[in-house]
Amino acid sequence: MNNILNEIGIENYIFLSVLLFCIGVFGVLYRRNAIIVFMSIEIMLNAVNLLFVAFSTYHQDAEGQVFVFFSMAVAAAEVAVGLAILVSVFRNLGSIDIDNLKNLKG
Amino acid sequence: MNTLIAISGLGVFCLIAEIFNLRKLLVPVAVLGLVAILGLTVSEFHTPNTFYNNMIVVDKFSVAFSSLFIVLTIFLVALSGDFYKDHPSKLSDFLAIKIFLLAGAVAMVSFGNLSMFFLGIEVLSISLYVLAASRRLDIKSNEAGMKYFLLGSFASGIILFGICLIYGATGYFDIAEIKDLSSGAGIPVWFPIGITLMIIGMLFKIAAAPFHFWAPDVYEGSPTMTTATMSTLVKVVAMATLYKVLSGMTTSLTLTFEMVIVVISILSMTVGNIMALRQNNVKRMLAFSGISHAGFMLMAILSLSTAAGTLLYYTAAYALAGIASFAVIIYVTRNKDNEDTLNFNGLGKTHPLLAAVLTASLLSMAGIPIFAGFFAKFMLFSQTIQAGYLVVVIAGVVNSIISIGYYFKLILAMYTKEAAEEKQAVPFVYYFVAVTAILLNILMGLYPSLVINLLN
Numbered sequence: 001m002n003n004i005l006n007e008i009g010i011e012n013y014i015f016l017s018v019l020l021f022c023i024g025v026f027g028v029l030y031r032r033n034a035i036i037v038f039m040s041i042e043i044m045l046n047a048v049n050l051l052f053v054a055f056s057t058y059h060q061d062a063e064g065q066v067f068v069f070f071s072m073a074v075a076a077a078e079v080a081v082g083l084a085i086l087v088s089v090f091r092n093l094g095s096i097d098i099d100n101l102k103n104l105k106g
Numbered sequence: 107m108n109t110l111i112a113i114s115g116l117g118v119f120c121l122i123a124e125i126f127n128l129r130k131l132l133v134p135v136a137v138l139g140l141v142a143i144l145g146l147t148v149s150e151f152h153t154p155n156t157f158y159n160n161m162i163v164v165d166k167f168s169v170a171f172s173s174l175f176i177v178l179t180i181f182l183v184a185l186s187g188d189f190y191k192d193h194p195s196k197l198s199d200f201l202a203i204k205i206f207l208l209a210g211a212v213a214m215v216s217f218g219n220l221s222m223f224f225l226g227i228e229v230l231s232i233s234l235y236v237l238a239a240s241r242r243l244d245i246k247s248n249e250a251g252m253k254y255f256l257l258g259s260f261a262s263g264i265i266l267f268g269i270c271l272i273y274g275a276t277g278y279f280d281i282a283e284i285k286d287l288s289s290g291a292g293i294p295v296w297f298p299i300g301i302t303l304m305i306i307g308m309l310f311k312i313a314a315a316p317f318h319f320w321a322p323d324v325y326e327g328s329p330t331m332t333t334a335t336m337s338t339l340v341k342v343v344a345m346a347t348l349y350k351v352l353s354g355m356t357t358s359l360t361l362t363f364e365m366v367i368v369v370i371s372i373l374s375m376t377v378g379n380i381m382a383l384r385q386n387n388v389k390r391m392l393a394f395s396g397i398s399h400a401g402f403m404l405m406a407i408l409s410l411s412t413a414a415g416t417l418l419y420y421t422a423a424y425a426l427a428g429i430a431s432f433a434v435i436i437y438v439t440r441n442k443d444n445e446d447t448l449n450f451n452g453l454g455k456t457h458p459l460l461a462a463v464l465t466a467s468l469l470s471m472a473g474i475p476i477f478a479g480f481f482a483k484f485m486l487f488s489q490t491i492q493a494g495y496l497v498v499v500i501a502g503v504v505n506s507i508i509s510i511g512y513y514f515k516l517i518l519a520m521y522t523k524e525a526a527e528e529k530q531a532v533p534f535v536y537y538f539v540a541v542t543a544i545l546l547n548i549l550m551g552l553y554p555s556l557v558i559n560l561l562n
């Protein structure tokens with residue numbers, strides 16, 4: 001495992017994670033469908049999880065992998081709440097396009 | 107540590123009480139439990155300790171701020187009984203969520219390890235998403251919950267990425283180890299990037315400009331009780347956490363970083379105050395007022411090593427005034443579908459005590475003497491001048507003057523306009539919470555050294 005990391009180099013893992021993270025960020029900023037925005041947030045979190053595991057191997061330290069468990073559990077809890085909110089929005093509006101959420105402004 | 111366990115236990119108790127049909131006892135028992143936990147927390151003040159391999163660090167900072175959070179939660183829980191009386195079957199859920207939120211808040215100021223920090227911030231945020239969207243048939247509440255959820259989890263993702271880069275640079279999650287390594291030479295460039303990302307995420311949570319755009323919408327759309335929680339408890343928690351993150355992980359801030367804080371602080375104060383001037387909705391106005399107060403609180407970061415006492419004083423003054431004003435706002439707007447200033451017309455004649463408390467709390471937020479808000483601003487300003495940032499203080503003074511404009515708009519509406527409604531009997535708990543909170547605020551104003559010396 002360590003050899004693979006040496007051959008590929010930790011930088012490439014960082015580049016890959018940053019790329020995935022940016023895909024997630026742009027998804028959140030540009031997509032208007034709430035489910036796709038949720039998926040983009042998941043991509044952001046999973047990009048970080050990937051980097052945690054890579055760093056964990058790089059440092060020969062298991063703490064990073066344990067942290068991934070925490071962040072996965074938290075992400076699951078977050079999405080459960082998010083989907084519940086989404087369902088109540090859909091029941092009231094009949095759509096999940098976040099451009100329809102325009103009642104509050106001023 | 108005992109605080110955190112006791113709070114979680116109380117939250118679980120609130121959920122179980124529903125099964126045994128103890129609904130009537132729920133609010134008194136929760137308040138008594140929180141008072142007992144407050145005593146337990148204060149007793150730990152002089153015995154700093156660490157638990158579970160440095161996961162939780164109990165020191166003066168964490169005990170002082172935890173006690174403040176518990177006091178605020180006692181007020182919020184006391185108000186819940188009347189606020190949710192139309193939904194008696196959901197009372198235990200709301201109380202349990204509020205108490206779990208408090209557990210997250212306590213974890214956020216007493217962490218010694220970044221994983222505890224992350225779990226704390228997520229427990230707090232997820233509870234708030236639920237509370238913001240809790241009025242499920244109301245489209246405004248749905249919208250507020252959705253917006254808060256999307257931006258909150260976006261910010262959480264950024265914080266998580268920051269934690270990851272810090273871990274990559276140092277190999278530790280323990281903040282004491284990170285602090286040791288941070289001053290050494292040869293630390294990879296990921297480290298400052300990680301710190302920056304974490305701070306951007308925290309600025310989202312405290313709603314400082316330019317990361318404030320979600321706050322007015324979310325504050326306006328959420329149920330008023332949730333708005334009260336967000337603008338008092340959560341703002342204070344996020345600010346204390348930002349302070350702890352910075353003072354815990356870095357030995358000294360670079361000049362560039364301090365300049366960034368200066369800009370954000372001035373921007374928050376100005377944007378918040380200018381936008382608040384043209385609001386008619388009271389919750390929206392207080393949201394912008396909260397943004398400008400976030401700007402004031404950020405000044406504490408400019409004198410990082412010495413400002414803990416001042417920050418505690420400022421946050422306590424702001425949050426107590428906020429609780430007092432929201433107790434009145436919740437009462438006045440409880441049967442209305444909006445929170446416009448019109449609803450407050452003539453409050454001075456129909457309910458003189460409530461109007462007096464609201465006036466006092468707004469004056470405290472504006473920074474008028476004898477209320478704690480004045481001394482809080484005064485000490486923050488003098489500390490910032492000593493740190494050498496006169497320009498922020500000038501901006502702060504100008505903004506305090508601007509802020510009087512919109513606070514007085516509400517005060518004038520209460521005393522000069524004619525009331526549209528008849529006088530009604532007010533439940534005792536509103537008087538109790540409003541008067542106690544404002545008395546605590548005045549007490550702090552009369553004896554500032556009581557609070558300020560706790561952490562110095």
